[in-house]
Amino acid sequence: MQQINRLSLALLLAGLLLSGQVLAHGEPHAGQHSAAVIKEQKPxxxxxxxxxxxxxxxxxxxxQMRFSPDQLExxxxxxxxxxHRNQGKVLHxxxxxxxxxxxxxxxxxxxxxxMQHDEPYMAHVGPGQSGEIIWTFNRAGDFDFACLIVGHYQAGMVGKIRVVAE
Structure with a gap:
């Protein structure tokens, strides 16, 4: 039984690593991407x-766990x-x-x-710092943005983007 649990855990971790879900999150990157940006179509x-x-x-x-503005068209x-301008005293x-x-x-x-991650659709911004991302909205729809640092998302640090069709 213990061997099956170890195997299950190993397979789960391998799957997470290969899926790209666990990439980088610990240190602030000031919103800059050091390597060449890999362009991958997202919804x-x-x-x-x-x-x-x-x-x-x-x-x-x-x-105060808020973005300003938190609604964009x-x-x-x-x-x-x-x-992104972090006006606070903690990483966002x-x-x-x-x-x-x-x-x-x-x-x-x-x-x-x-966990650490660094994708072109995210920016990690240290206290008093600024960062940026450049994103092409090539699909219409309603999308979201958030601070996913533990506790921030749960406290309501979220926003909405409406992409209006041409």
């Missing part, structure tokens, strides 16, 4: 190119440069996704709070 869009930025949107992050096809992050994806990621963060 909420794809990593954008700096030279194609349509506009810049500044997002404030606070220790974007036109399908726009490439947005998000500038900005992660784009669907509600389902954010819920799953938040659950994973609760189980493995020291």
């Amino acid at each position: 909420w869009g794809i990593a954008g190119d700096r030279e194609q930025v349509s506009r810049t949107i500044e997002i404030g992050m606070s220790d 974007i036109k399908q096809g726009e490439t947005i440069r998000f500038v 992050e900005f992660v784009l996704g669907t509600q389902k994806d954010l819920d799953a990621h938040a659950a994973m963060m609760a189980k493995f709070p020291g």
Whole structure:
């Protein structure tokens, strides 16, 4: 029985690592991606190119566990440069996704709070720092963003994005 439990645990961990869910989270990256950005189509869009930025949107992050603004409307096809300003005294992050994806990621963060990840649709911003991501919203729909640091998401550090069809 104990051997089966060890095997199950090993398979679970291997599956998580291979799925890309457990990548990087401990140290703040100040919202910058050091390696070349891998462009992968997501339901909420794809990593954008700096030279194609349509506009810049500044997002404030606070220790009251809020984003400002927390509601955005974007036109399908726009490439947005998000500038995140952490006005607080603790690390915050900005992660784009669907509600389902954010819920799953938040659950994973609760189980493995020291996990590390760095994807083009997220920025980790240290206290008093700023970071950015560039994202192309090439699909219409309602999407979400959140700070998935344990306790922040649960306290309501979330926002909504409506991408309006061309």
